[in-house]
Amino acid sequence: MNRPRTLYEKIWDAHVIERRPDGTCLIFIDRHLVHEVTSPQAFAGLRASGRAVRRPDLTLAVPDHNVPTTPRKDANGNRLPIVDPESAAQLAALEKNAPEYGIRYIDAVAAEQGIVHVVGPEQGFSLPGTTIVCGDSHTACHGGIGALAFGIGTSEVEHVLATQTLLLQPAKTMEVRVDGEVGPGVSAKDIILHITGTIGAAGGTGHVIEYTGSAIRALSIEGRLTVSNMAIEGGARAGLIAPDDVTFAYLKGRPYAPKGADWDAAVDYWRSLATDPGATYDKSVVINAADIAPSVTWGTSPEDVVPITGVVPDPASFADPSKQAAAAKSLAYMGLEPGTRMQDVAVENIFIGSCTNSRIEDMRAAAAVIKGRHKADTVKWAIVVPGSGLVKRQAEAEGLDRIFIEAGLEWREPGCSACLAMNPDKVPPGERCASTSNRNFVGRQGPGSRTHLVSPAMAAAAAVTGRLTDVRELMR
Amino acid sequence: MNPLDKVEGRAIPLGLKNVDTDVIIPAHWLKTVSREGMGGGAFESLRADPDNLFDRPEYQGAPILIAGDNFGCGSSREHAAWALGDLGIRVVIAPSYSDIFSGNAVKNGILPVVLPQAAIDRLIEVAKTDPIHVDLEHQTVTTQFQDRFTFEIDPFRKMCLLEGLDEISLTEKSDAAIAAYEQKLDAERPWMRPAAA
Structure with a gap:
């Protein structure tokens, strides 16, 4: 009988390529989301060193940070230019870098365009049990569907583009359990604001937080993404919520999600990821849902x-x-x-x-x-x-x-x-x-x-x- | 990356808690495709105060910054590390850091030293008048007044800083192991590849 493990430990263990004597691990990255602000210097680095993108098929690029939210096309359907020259240059860089390196690119005027952390789950590109990175701290968001997802700096963006891996130390584990039911007018946002107020902005530093308990289970995927999104505001690099039937129902049929027999195999695997009975966390916090107000x-x-x-x-x-x-x-x-x-x-x-x-x-x-x-x-x-x-x-x-x-x-x-x-x-x-x-x-x-x-x-x-x-x- | 071993000089006694990366470098400075020239935007909101520490003559070119708990929290922007580097900062001393910031710092040859609050309080006093010495090899922070604080650092990070290592070249030595992992993954969980949309 193997030692009982948490959801985090199972995902981590499944992604270790090499374990170094000092404890640092080389971790495989299943999905890399790229946007216009934190990637230009990474692509410049690849170009300077003559490196290719190792797994363009696992990479998805979409502009979101500095695209204006005013109409992008005129009355005749012609694309409107971006007025700010610096924003336009960053967008142009991504538009050029993505095809040059063979990366999927969602254009600023495409129907599927959006905030990278909304697009990933919506397209079924983000999946439970995967490791997901992006040059953006709110990558923690994807933990809402049970992915180990975290923000990285631009040097790491370049590292993932070149090698599809990261060198990491394992995180400590933390459970934040929200028991009971929230009252009327109390949403997922109120739950995570309350949690952040309770644990503090550095309460989760060095940890990956798994959100558990009946109030979390009762959330829709949208609500779970909201909670996990702000794991970083409590200092945790990633948040996690165990995938369940709600998760599977949300993902089924999405463009990049597995299909047919692959889907069934995937669901079987995802079900096996839940934290084992008897597994322990390095730190635990229990919150009563009834105590949470707007x-x-x-x-x-x-x-x-x-x-x-x-x-x-x-x-x-x-x-x-x-x-x-x-x-x-x-x-x-x-x-x-x-x-x-x-x-x-x-x-x-x-x-x-x-x-x-x-x-x-x-x-x-x-x-x-x-x-x-x-x-x-x-x-x-x-x-x-x-x-x-x-x-x-x-x-x-x-x-x-x-x-x-x-x-x-x-x-x-x-x-x-x-x-x-x-x-x-x-x-x-x-x-x-x-x-x-x-x-x-x-x-x-x-x-x-x-x-x-x-x-x-x-x-x-x-x-x-x-x-x-x-x-x-x-x-x- | 510039190797780092001993750093000696004035230390900016900032001391604030929860200094976030929006404070270190505001988002409008991120609209660039270069890593250069971000020192001009470093701590912009704090430097709007004419009496700020950063622009005092005695701290010009200071290679050390002393801060409070949870330094570098918030955004993953590596621009925060680039901005500190452009200011000439090689060492930050604080009781704790956000995980992403401390990783970004090391990748840019900046040493994040962790010391308890009592040591920080003492170093802030010294920094107002005198230089501080940081020795990565021996993992110590010392002053000319017989203060001596030792700090812990992850051995891999220490090696990267001391040798100025390029992590990508290091990882490329594991190419065969990565390829073997990819093959095994394709065999065991073929559905992990994004489905044809």
Whole structure:
């Protein structure tokens, strides 16, 4: 009888090519996702050293970070140029590098284009039990379908392109178990915000987190992708959720997923990956789902989470002196006073999108709140950015675009948009944004921007009232 | 990559916790196809303050940066390591790092030294007036005031830094093992290849 193993250990063991005496392992990479921002220097490196891409068949490229979310074609269907010369140059580089190295490329105007972490699972390119890397920290997202997926730097992008491997030390394992059922108005985003607030921004450093428990099992794939997406905000390099029937139903029939007898063999294999009874984790955290409220961030670290019913904390209330200093600095940047009720904080901008919350279920959740209502006059800018062209098409088929537009929100083309201030979608200095993205860092949504992380339903509620709002009040 | 062994000089006593890679290098500096010239954007939001540490004369060309917990958290952007390198930083000293940042740092010849908060607090005091010495071979951080802190480092990373190794050339020596793995995978789990779309 073999030693009981966790999901992480099973995937890791199945990918070890060589184990070095110092414990470093050469790991095979099953899928490599490439976008325009972190790959140009890697391709330049390959070119300089005369190397080829070892496995172009395992590589998929799609532009997402700096494509504008305004229309990409004119009324006659002609492609519109990208105005910003630097963004245009990065896009042109990917457009040239992908075919030159024989890599699958989804064009910026293709129906399948979108945020790389939305596209991977949607195309069935990301599969359970695979190792997936991308030059983007939110690669952790794909753990929602049971893939060991993590972000890498550009040197590692070049390493994977050249060798289809990475040299890694095994991670420690951490279980975050969410028991019970969440209440009404509490979404996957609230679960992961609550977890991040509980474990801290470095709580998972050096670990791969497996999310378990009945509240996780009850999530759709969209919800699981949201949870695993933000594993990195808790410091973990990757998140994992064991694949199950929900996962298989989501993946079956997707373009790159196995077909026929291959599908059956794959499902048998995927079922074998679940953590064995008796396997142990290096660290465990248990959360009661009933304790999770619709949540919101007040500061400039994703660990700065309070329930929407809460108040801005007093920096002196933190035990750790360095956290006291950080909190004081955050509040000065955010323009907030301790004791202010979160629901009294006015917001001028609304962003519904990003790899965390731009899938069809997110669009539906936001639309359900905003249907028949209108955005507040004090909300100057409110955009809804679907995660892919296919999400956009589906939402339009369901009439969700009309609901947003009639409520005074803008319905955009897919991309990373206002999550990271690399494309024209930015929050002006000093203004607040209720945002469904993943990071509230200083300047993340534009220099001087003030971000409050929330769920899609909460962002829609804030659009209606013009302030951070408990969505449960609008659900009555 | 430039090999690294001993580094001696002034250390910027930043000391902040959770310094994220958006702070180290904001996204608008990422719109380039080159690795060069990112020092200009390094710590842009902090340097907007005219009294910031980075632009004080005594820290010009300082090869060491001292920070708080969870340095380099957030984005995987290697541009953060390139920006530090362009500023002339060869060593960061902090109680902890994000996993991705510390990997990126090593690949760019930057040593992430891990020391407990008490040591960081002491080094921040010294750094305000005096230089700090870092010795990778012996894994020590010392000052002229008899402070001596030892640090742990993964032996593979240590070797890469000391020798300035190119990891891709190293991995290419395992080409036969990679090919054997690929063959075995195709035989045992042929469905792992993306299906013909």
